[in-house]
Amino acid sequence: MSDFNRLLLNLHAEARRCDRDQALLGALGVGAFAYPHQLDSVHRMLTASACRWLLADEVGLGKTVQAIMVMRALAAQSSRLLNVALVVPDDLVEQWEKELLARGHAIAIEAGESGGPNSNLLMRLIRPSRIVAGGKIAADKIDMLLVDEFTKLQVAVRNELIAAARTIPHVIAMTATPALHQVRTRGELMELLEPEAARIARAEGRNVLDVLSEREQAAFDRFRGELADAARRRAVEDSYGLYRRLIRTQRTDYPDTLPQRRYQPIRVAPTDGDVQRAKATRAYLEAAEAAGLDYRRDALLQVAGRSPQSLRERLSTLKRTQAVADAWRRIETVLRDEPGDAKLDALVDHVREVRAMKPDARIVIVAEDNPTTDYLHDALTRLVDAKVARKRRVMRAAEELEVQVAMLKDALEDFVNGEANILIAALDAREGHNLQFADEIIFFALPWSPPDIQQWIGRIDRLGTRGVPSSRTIAITPIVTENSIEARILEVLEATKVFERSEVWDDSEWEAISKAINAAAEGDRGATWSDATSYARNLGETANDWLKSTKLPPSPRTTIAEKRAAGLRNRDYACPLTAEAEDRKLNWFQSRERGLDVLLNLAREEYFDIRSGKDGQQSFKTIWYRGDGREPELALPDIDNRSSWHRQAFITKRAAIECPPNTYVEQKDGQKRRLHFLDHGCSLHDQLIDALIRKPISSDLTTEFVVEFPSGHPILSWKGRRLFIAVAVLDLSSALAPDLDAIIGPIDRQASKPEQDARNTALRSLEASLAADRRWLLDRCPPMFLMSVFVENMGSFSPAMATASAILDPSHDRLRGRQLSRRRTSLAEPQIAEARAAAQADLQKRGSEALGRALVSINGAVDTRLFAVDADAVQHVEAARAELASAEALDQKLVFNQAAVRGAKLAVEFNERASAARKAWLTGAAGSVSKAATLSKRRYFWVVPRAMSEESLGASQ
Structure with missing residues (x-):
């Protein structure tokens, strides 16, 4: 047990609480x-x-x-x-x-x-x-x-x-x-x-x-x-x-920051086999129509365009009546004697070319049906030097959806974890599974439906999870044979821009395009490819008509957003942190994760057994109590103390989130454990922070820790010298604590239901409005963790803020610092008073600077805020008055109509009161913040750093 570590844990927890409000x-x-x-x-x-x-x-x-x-x-x-x-x-x-x-x-x-x-x-x-x-x-x-x-x-x-x-x-x-x-x-x-x-x-x-x-x-x-x-x-x-x-x-x-698309269609000249299969399929459809057979023409045409294997399997299901027997045999003969497939040749060449330029490229190939999936899997396995995964379509009842999802995940696992670079997928994979780690999607089988195209592309054209957000290019590659139905369909689809933009039009518009495609493909009377293409080109020309209905269309926000993001990246974490490596500067997002890791390292020393684990590609850690867990010093509700079997799994870094993210992990005991992402909002994280804040280690102006630090630790530049540390929190959130009942007035138990409803509605509305104003205020003046460090220097004290981060993290190069003793400092009272005065003055200065920045921010934005609030207030009051006029127009001889009027009058009064109170508070917001500005949760202690002895070195590893 180390009082020093536990004191640091309490400080890190306080900083973490400040970080919550600072982190949006x-x-x-x-x-x-x-x-x-x-x-x-x-x-x-x-x-x-x-x-x-x-x-x-x-x-x-x-x-x-x-x-x-x-x-x-x-x-x-x-x-x-x-x-x-x-x-x-x-x-x-x-x-x-x-x-x-x-x-x-x-x-x-x-x-x-x-x-x-x-x-x-x-x-x-x-x-x-x-x-x-x-x-x-x-x-x-x-x-x-x-x-x-x-x-x-x-x-x-x-x-x-x-x-x-x-x-x-x-x-x-x-x-x-x-x-x-x-x-x-x-x-x-x-x-x-x-x-x-x-x-x-x-x-x-x-x-x-x-x-x-x-x-x-x-x-x-x-x-x-x-x-x-x-x-x-x-x-x-x-x-x-x-x-x-x-x-x-x-x-x-x-x-520069969101995924962009590169559309690169491949059109190839057909082989004799391609031509003959198309002719044989058409001949069969014509014979079937002449014989009056009821048959889905579009289904056969789609199958014939996918692959020879798909057509071969479909052939066994086609009707073979006397009227179509010759046409059926012609398809069979062509499939046997004319095996050429120009699309397959083009696919193999393209995949080889992509892999030659980028060996780790990950490609999704759309096959649409199982025969084509198997056909491509067999061909690419033989002809391309890469592991190929496939996802066949599974027919299951709706009630077996959970089983389907499990089968889908198993089938995709090789591709998801990177063992396979190519995935050939049938229909199922386009729904409910995000594949944003893929670099390219190839439409070997071209869906006839634009929404299907959108859904496929949407599996990979989305924001990823690994790495720092940055732009990436997604290749979209349909492959068609020239002069084929698929080539015609591709022209129609290109006219809609479906491959180049992620806009999803209204369902009725997409349905009209799909019908036009089917009609042209089936040769319906009056239906032409040029008409379908023309309709597609005009698709969505009314989609932005909504902008014509406004005089004040939304202005672009790109510059504002990028400036906000840059400002956050360049901020400092709530408390000072040492760098993980001298040559690596962390941005604020990374520092937040680093701050939590420092806290967990200290918690492992004092309260918890934290171990590393791995499930496939997913690295994680588990947390349980130290010792036998029977009487944990720091009990968390989410961690059962009966046995280590109840340990919890977690990760702390966004770079550790797999794509798609894992919700559970499994260890050698076969137990699936929920994988927590440890940050604000996670109950495990929040319970830990709350527990550490509720368990402070006492310290005062005389408390002195003698601590050994491992070799190379930055604090050792002050080895043997006393460091005085003062900590405080500047929290301005108490500036908004209005009495809602005082604004609306006390409840009248004798009032009618309309009157009570008016009060309750106004009270709820005001509560939401003031909560919104509080968030606005807190965003401009979040709580600040303040720290001041002074070093004893020949009887006086000099600022040493550069050591703050080193004090808060006693570990270095995987070695842990060690408390040697906690004692009462031997410094005389005048020296202690001098150190205290210097530290308090420094904290006050830092607090005043933070308050000044907050007041500048508030004063610079309050007029715009009042402008928005006034607009809301007018709407609230006008709505109440309109309802009052409506109630007064009713037959006032009826008692319930009279009550409705009384309720409506109260609603007007309540809304006027609420609006006035809200605007009054905002007008005085800067003054309220100034009055609320106090330094709380002050802590003082001394640290005397020493170099770690050989004996201690062995114990700290």
Whole structure:
């Protein structure tokens, strides 16, 4: 046991608590790299005057991760348990569950399942099918609503979500297909995100879009002369714009940091075999049509275009009636006598060329069906010097989805872990499995459906997890034979730009293109390839019509986002840190991980048995208690102390996250253990930090530690000299602690239900508004861990801040420092007083500088904040007044209508009070922060460093 180590652990835990608020209010605790657009969007959602957003980034840009980040920050900043409802289409449930578990430290509990809160968060999954069956969303019990692919949900589900969202404080809807060019969809989304405008529309019998457009037009006319100023225009957009709650990021916005596509089609001259197979297939279809046989022409044409093997297997299922017998035999003869395959030759040549240039290139080859998958697997295994994995299509009942997922993972394992560089995949692999580590996707079998193309490309064109975020190029390579149906289809698909951009158009538009392709391929009367291509070229020309409906379209944010990301990268971690290596400078994101590793190394010395493990390619560590665990000195709820079998597995570095991420790992005992990503929001992490903060080691001005440090440790430059350390925390968050009941007024138990409802609604709205203002404030003045170090120098004391990081990390080169003694310093009282005065003055100076920066930040932004809050206040009051006018128009002879009027009048009064209180607080925010500025949690102690003896050297290894 080392009091010195335990004191350091307490200090690291305090620094870690400060880090939570510094790290985008806790949002950056998720297990994912944060890209510039994500940092900006998450910051915007968390610090805006209200957290109600449509997140409509292009496919693969991490919408799910951003939503999880916001959710985690809201939980971190909430004074009570955050209740979250997740509504997603059934086919996305598994993907969400994996992301939540691997990255968000959360499990979404379904109806009928048991489960409890996790780090101040309780999340429930609500399936759309449950709502369709008549289920309701308990809006009054929900703090946050997450909805994925809102526009694709059934009408009944969308209506229920809109109704529930009226009173839920925080709402994030996600979709890659916002379909804002459709008026009905636009209106539904605005009702979801702008409840006050929707209330006005309902009360006055109007369309919500008309209400919002009038609001925007009035602001445009009012501020027209100020819109030339970029900052002022953005403030007006964010406060009054029709799409103020829309976030839409495209790859082209960030060419240097987001994946880009390189489209490189390969068109090859057909072999005789290719020509004859196409002719024989056409002849069979013509004979079948003449004979009046009921047959899916497009299915046979697609099979014939994939591979000879696919056509051969399909041949056995074709009808062989007398009318088509000759045509059937012709296909059989061609398959036997004309084996040439130009596409296969081109594929082999291309793969060899790619591997010659980049031996470790990882390639996904789309085969679509099992016969083609096997055909290509056999050919490439023989003709290409590389290990080839394959994923065949598995036919299973819907209830066996879990089994299918397991089989898919097993089949992909060689490719995922890097043992195989080539994956040949049938239909199943395009859904529910992200392959963003691949460099190229080759369409050997070209799907006829544009959405299928999008889904395939979307498996690899997405943000990765390994390495520092940077741009990469994804090659997209369709292979077709000239003058074939596939070549014609490729021309149509190229006209849609489906290969070059990740835009996903409305389903009805894609369906129309697919029908045009099928009609032209089957030779339907009046259907031509030129018509299909022309229609495709015009596809989506209305997709951006939604921008025509606004006078204040969203301004680009690339420069803002990149500046924010650079600012975070260049920050210092909450407490001073030694570098892992002299030649490696860590950015702030890496320093955060390094800070946790230092804490864990100290915790291993004192409380826990931490060991390394590996499951396949996944490296990790496990944590349990030291000794037999029966009476742990630092007990954590998530770690059962009955036996080491209950140890927990974790990783601390984002570079250690496999792609796709592992949610569980297995050790030699055969037990699968959940793999935690240890950071803010992870219950294991948060319990550890809380426990260390609650277990401080006493120290004062006379406490002195004599500590041996290993050779080469930077603190040994002060060997044998006394170092005085003073620590404090500057926490300004107490500046916002209003009494909500005092603003709204006490509850009247005799009041009617409409009156009580008015009070409860106003109280909940005000609570959410002030919480948003508190996040805005905390982002500008987060808590600071302050440390001051002075060295004794000939009876006086000199600053020695360069040693701060060395004091906090007594290890060096895998050797651990060792406390020799804890004693009362022999310094005289005047010397102690001098050291204290010097350290306190230094801490006060650092605190004053931090406070000054915070005040400059607040004063520079408060006017813009008040501008946004005033816009919200007007909407709240106008909505209440519209409802009052609607209530007064009812028959006042009826008692319940009279109660409705009283409730509506109270709602107006409450909203006016709340708006005034909110603006008053913001106006005095800088003054409140100044008053709240105090240095707390002060700690003092002395350290006398010594070089490690030979005897101690052996003990520290």
